[in-house]
Amino acid sequence: MGDHSIEQVKGVGEALQKNFEELGIYTVNDLLFYFPNRYEHYEIKPVSELRHDEKVSIEGEVVGDPVLTFFGKKKSRLILHLQVEEVIIKGIMFNRPFAKKQLQQGDTVTLTGKWDQHRLQITVNQYKKGKVKQDDPIQPVYYLKNILKSAQFKKIMMQAIDQFAGEIEEILPNPYIESYKLPTRAKALREMHFPSNFQTLKHAKRRFIYEELLLFQLKMQLFRKRDRERTKGNSQIYDASQVNQFIETLPFKLTDAQKRSLDEILVDLRAPYRMNRLLQGDVGSGKTAVAAIALFASITSKKQGAIMVPTEILAEQHYESLQSLFDGYGTITLLTGSVKGKKRKEILEKIKTHQVDITIGTHALIQEEVVFANLGTVIVDEQHRFGVNQRKTLRDKGMDPDVLFMTATPIPRTLAITSYGDMDVSQIDEMPVGRKTVETYWVKENMLPRLLQFIQKEVDSGYQAYVICPLIEESDKIDIQNAVDLYNQLQNTFPSSTKVGLLHGRLHSDEKEDVMQQFAANEIHVLVSTTVVEVGVNVPNATVMLVYDAERFGLSQLHQLRGRVGRGQAQSYCILLADPKGEVGKERMKIMTETSNGFELAEQDLQLRGPGDFFGKKQSGLPEFKVADIVQDYRALETARNDAQSIVYQDRLKDPNYYALKSYITKELNNNGSSFD
Numbered sequence: 094m095g096d097h098s099i100e101q102v103k104g105v106g107e108a109l110q111k112n113f114e115e116l117g118i119y120t121v122n123d124l125l126f127y128f129p130n131r132y133e134h135y136e137i138k139p140v141s142e143l144r145h146d147e148k149v150s151i152e153g154e155v156v157g158d159p160v161l162t163f164f165g166k167k168k169s170r171l172i173l174h175l176q177v178e179e180v181i182i183k184g185i186m187f188n189r190p191f192a193k194k195q196l197q198q199g200d201t202v203t204l205t206g207k208w209d210q211h212r213l214q215i216t217v218n219q220y221k222k223g224k225v226k227q228d229d230p231i232q233p234v235y236y237l238k239n240i241l242k243s244a245q246f247k248k249i250m251m252q253a254i255d256q257f258a259g260e261i262e263e264i265l266p267n268p269y270i271e272s273y274k275l276p277t278r279a280k281a282l283r284e285m286h287f288p289s290n291f292q293t294l295k296h297a298k299r300r301f302i303y304e305e306l307l308l309f310q311l312k313m314q315l316f317r318k319r320d321r322e323r324t325k326g327n328s329q330i331y332d333a334s335q336v337n338q339f340i341e342t343l344p345f346k347l348t349d350a351q352k353r354s355l356d357e358i359l360v361d362l363r364a365p366y367r368m369n370r371l372l373q374g375d376v377g378s379g380k381t382a383v384a385a386i387a388l389f390a391s392i393t394s395k396k397q398g399a400i401m402v403p404t405e406i407l408a409e410q411h412y413e414s415l416q417s418l419f420d421g422y423g424t425i426t427l428l429t430g431s432v433k434g435k436k437r438k439e440i441l442e443k444i445k446t447h448q449v450d451i452t453i454g455t456h457a458l459i460q461e462e463v464v465f466a467n468l469g470t471v472i473v474d475e476q477h478r479f480g481v482n483q484r485k486t487l488r489d490k491g492m493d494p495d496v497l498f499m500t501a502t503p504i505p506r507t508l509a510i511t512s513y514g515d516m517d518v519s520q521i522d523e524m525p526v527g528r529k530t531v532e533t534y535w536v537k538e539n540m541l542p543r544l545l546q547f548i549q550k551e552v553d554s555g556y557q558a559y560v561i562c563p564l565i566e567e568s569d570k571i572d573i574q575n576a577v578d579l580y581n582q583l584q585n586t587f588p589s590s591t592k593v594g595l596l597h598g599r600l601h602s603d604e605k606e607d608v609m610q611q612f613a614a615n616e617i618h619v620l621v622s623t624t625v626v627e628v629g630v631n632v633p634n635a636t637v638m639l640v641y642d643a644e645r646f647g648l649s650q651l652h653q654l655r656g657r658v659g660r661g662q663a664q665s666y667c668i669l670l671a672d673p674k675g676e677v678g679k680e681r682m683k684i685m686t687e688t689s690n691g692f693e694l695a696e697q698d699l700q701l702r703g704p705g706d707f708f709g710k711k712q713s714g715l716p717e718f719k720v721a722d723i724v725q726d727y728r729a730l731e732t733a734r735n736d737a738q739s740i741v742y743q744d745r746l747k748d749p750n751y752y753a754l755k756s757y758i759t760k761e762l763n764n765n766g767s768s769f770d
Contacts (some may be wrong), residue, residue: 096120096121096122097120097121097122097257098110098119098120098121099113099114099118099119099120099121099123099124101121102121102124102249102252102253102256102257103252103256104248104249104252105249109241109249112240112241113241115238115240116237116238116240116241121253121257124249124250124253125250125253125254125257125261125282125286126282126719127235128285128286128301128719128720129233129234129235129285129286130234130235130236131234132231132232132233132234132288132294133205133219133231133232133234134230134231134232134291135150135152135203135205135221135225136150137150137151137152137203137225138150139178140177140178140180140182143208143210144208144210145208145209145210145211146207146208146209146210147207147208148205148206148207148208149205149206149207149208149215150203150204150205150225151175151177151182151203151204151215152177152201152202152203152204152224152225153175153176153177153178153182153201153202154175154176154199154200154201154202155173155174155175155196155197155198155199155200155201155202156174156175156176156181156198157173157174157198158197158198159171159172159173159192159193159196160172160173161190161193163190167188168187168188169187169188169189169190170185170186170187171185171186171187171189171190171192171193172184172185172186173186173196175202175204180213181213182213182214182215183212183213183214183215184204184206184214184215184217184220185214185215185216185217186217186220187216192220195222196220196222200222201222201223201224202220202221202222202223203220203221203222203223203224203225204217204219204220205217205218205219205220205221206218206219230287230288231288231290231291231294233247233285233286233287233288235247247286250286251286251287254282254283254286254287258279258283261278261279261282262278262753262757263277263278263279263753264278264304264753264754264757265278265304265307265754266745266748266750266751266753266754267750268750269303269307269736273299273303273732274296275296275299275300275303276293276296276297276300278300278304280297281296281297281300281301282297284296284297285297285298285301298720299729301719301720301721302720302721302726302729303729303732303733305718305719305720305721306718306721306726306729306730306732306733306734307733307736307737308757308758308761309511309718309733310510310730310733310734310736310737310738311737311740311741311754311758312758312761312762313515313737314737314738314740314741314742315741315758316515317369317515317516318741318742320367320369320515321366321367322366327367327368327469327493327494327495328363328364328365329362329363329390329391329394329396329469329470329495330363330394331359331362331363331390331391331393331394332393332394335389335393336359336386336389336390336393339386339389339422340386342422343382343418345379345382345525346526347379347382347383348378348379348521348523348524348525348526349523350374350378350520350521350522350523351378351379351382351383351521353519354372354374354383354519354520354521355383355386355387357370357517357519358370358372358383358387358497358519359387359390361495361517362387362390362391362394362469362470362495367493367494367495367496368470368495368496368497368517369496369515369516369517370496370497370498370516370517370518370519371498371499371500371509371516371517371518371519372384372497372498372499372500372519372521373499373500373501373502373503373504373509373518373519373520373521374499374501374503374520374521374522375501375503375521375522375524375656375690375691375692376501376653376656376657376660376691377524377525377528377656377659377660378521378522378523378524378525379521379525380499380501380521381411381414381415381499382418383521384400384472384474384497384499385415385418385419387470387472387497388400388423388450388451388470388472389419389422389423390470391469391470391495392422392423392450392451394469395467396467396468396469396470397444397447397449397450397451397452397465397466397467397468397469398450398451398452398468398469398470398471398472399451399452399453399454399458399465399468399470399471399472399494400415400451400452400453400454400471400472400474401454401455401456401458401459401471401472401473401474402453402454402455402474402475403455403474403475404455404605404606404609405429405430405431405455405606406606406609406610406613407474407631408427408429408453408454408455409427409429410613410631411453411474412425412427412453415451415453419450419451423450423451424448424449424450424451425449425450425451425452425453426440426443426444426449426451426452426453427452427453427454428440428441428444428452428453428454428457428458428463429454429455429457430455430457432457440452441462441463441464444463444464444465444466445464445465445466446466447466447467452465459486468494469494469495470494470495470496470497471494471495471496471497472497472499473496473497473498473499474499475499475500475501498516501653501656501691502649502653502695503649503652503691503692503694503695504695505692505695505696505698505699506696506727508699508723510730510731510734511723511730520692522690522692528659529659529662529664529665530659530689531638531655531658531659531665531666531667531689532664532665532666532667533655533666533667533668533669533685533686533689534666534667534668534669534686535643535669535671535682535683535685535686536668536669536670536671537670537671537672538670538672540670541670544639544668544670545583545586545587547637547666548560548587548619548637548639549587549588549591551636551637552587552591552618552619555615555634556634556635556636556637556663557612557615557617557618557619557620557632557634557635557636557637558618558619558620558635558636558637558638558639559619559620559622559635559637559638559639559654559657559658560579560583560619560620560621560622560639560641561622561623561638561639561640561641561654562575562576562579562621562622562623562641562642563623563640563641563642563643563645563646573597573598573599573623576595576597576621576622576623577595577597579621579641580593580595580621583619583621587619591618591619592616592617592618592619593617593618593619593620593621594608594611594612594617594619594620594621595608595620595621595622596608596609596620596621596622596623597622597623598623608620612632612635613631613632615634631660632657632660633660633661633662634661635657635658635660635661635665636658636659636661636663636664636665636666637658637665637666637667637668638654638655638657638658638665638666638667638668639668639670640654640667640668640669640670640671641670642670642671643669643670643671643682643685644671644672644673644678644681644682647681647698648681648684648685648694648695648697648698648701649691649694649695649698651667651669651681651685652685652691652694652695654667655667655685656691667685669682669685669686677701680701681698681701684697699724700724740754
């Protein structure tokens with residue numbers, strides 16, 4: 094369908110055109126895809142057929158005068174009784190005091206809301222005076238911001254559908270429509286706006302859910318293919334027998350999940366295209382071991398490797414752990430901002446002349462002065478801490494290296510497919526044998542004195558503890574004051590032999606490093622911190638993680654914090670100090686005490702919070718869908734992804750049957766200033 098201006102719909106004059114533009118509707122296409130945000134339908138069933146906790150509609154006669162009570166500011170409750178068949182049913186309506194005047198004794202009224210079978214009670218969210226016609230159509234409800242009246246909008250919508258129905262082009266190829274039993278685009282559009290019945294509406298929604306997800310996945314796969322074909326490639330012909338020999342020398346056996354992820358990475362290294370893979374796994378699942386083997390494979394193909402991490406202390410810890418693994422198998426160097434002068438020059442020269450196999454560092458690795466002789470593989474640890482530009486600079490250094498991003502933040506499969514659709518994703522979803530589970534407890538404020546005694550006991554046994562004070566973005570100053578107050582309180586509570594440290598976002602990066610170094614060296618026994626310890630610092634001696642106001646964190650964040658302890662041989666504990674008022678908060682605490690698997694937690698967190706909140710609104714990068722919901726429609730998402738991969742990698746867009754789909758996607762990409770050619 095061409096981009097007809099909205100004024101070409103009969104009945105739309107200049108004034109109405111301005112109203113539509115206020116709603117973001119400029120063309121007929123914009124109008125037709127301005128879908129209802131919900132539907133109303135009053136289907137009256139006998140009381141005996143109403144089901145507990147479901148949304149229902151009942152019709153009856155008001156008995157007695159409705160009773161209105163006010164409580165708090167602008168809050169009210171209206172109670173009315175309805176004679177329905179032979180039963181008196183109680184209706185409760187919140188914050189609608191005006192309904193008291195509208196509903197009189199003897200009035201016939203229809204109430205819609207949540208049904209409580211046990212109390213014979215309905216919590217009302219809609220009411221309508223008079224009898225309902227049983228053949229009333231399903232009514233679409235649009236979000237119109239008080240700009241247009243609903244009846245007027247529906248009239249124009251009906252006119253547009255009638256006027257332009259013949260121009261609505263089918264974009265899905267026939268095999269998909271037949272295989273999934275989908276209605277045509279034109280029929281589905283009419284049903285979305287003016288449903289014949291619930292069955293046809295369900296199929297129309299199903300059609301657009303699949304269409305939206307397929308179009309999105311097609312774009313992702315096309316970009317991925319384009320990027321692969323644009324790169325010069327970096328086929329690394331590694332020595333498989335040497336790699337196996339290196340694996341044999343490791344002080345632990347690889348888990349099945351580690352082997353699977355490693356196999357996927359090794360296939361990428363040999364392939365002619367550049368690797369762009371995300372390796373995700375819980376804290377302690379053994380991502381670093383997999384990365385080390387990948388780096389060694391690179392060494393056997395006569396190339397160099399690099400590991401880039403967010404902090405200097407983490408770089409030093411990686412350096413120490415990898416030195417023992419690579420003893421006799423490769424040379425390693427450490428390059429951070431604090432390496433200066435003559436020593437820095439020497440290291441830079443060694444990197445440039447290939448006297449060094451693996452370089453570990455912070456963002457210092459992407460400075461112009463760092464030149465690699467032959468960079469094969471780059472590992473980026475905790476990749477969400479690095480900006481897009483930093484990644485690009487790193488990739489463009491050397492020989493178009495293979496890039497492996499690692500994260501300990503388990504991302505639910507549906508979000509991985511949508512947010513990282515242009516990357517391959519490997520998951521290490523099992524823990525090494527013998528690793529102790531961190532015991533997790535949820536306690537209330539009154540337990541605090543006992544908790545502090547318990548921390549002191551652990552410190553006396555030679556161990557250390559984290560105490561986390563939550564951050565609220567809007568009030569940074571208040572949060573830091575909270576952390577300072579807690580620090581002072583703990584200093585007064587613990588004996589002078591117990592050293593308490595403080596870490597918060599306002600400290601200079603050098604000061605943060607200094608505090609973490611002291612904690613890693615057990616010079617600080619109890620570390621009070623805002624959430625800056627989330628990303629991987631390794632203190633195996635820390636056995637207690639106490640989180641204040643734990644209800645203010647999401648499950649994934651809490652799990653990240655829990656992952657800071659339990660890294661040594663001793664039993665570790667995570668204690669959640671929380672008094673959540675809402676059901677979601679209570680459920681979150683319960684899940685934390687019952688589940689230690691990060692991937693399960695991430696899925697549950699997604700159910701509780703929704704996709705936008707999972708990553709945080711600002712950096713989620715999630716697409717906005719009109720009909721699809723990536724949590725509820727994950728099966729359709731998987732299907733759409735598989736179909737998109739087949740279409741792109743089997744070059745089906747060249748097939749004449751796919752012409753409409755190809756031209757639609759090309760046009761969408763051009764509108765956004767992109768192309769896949």
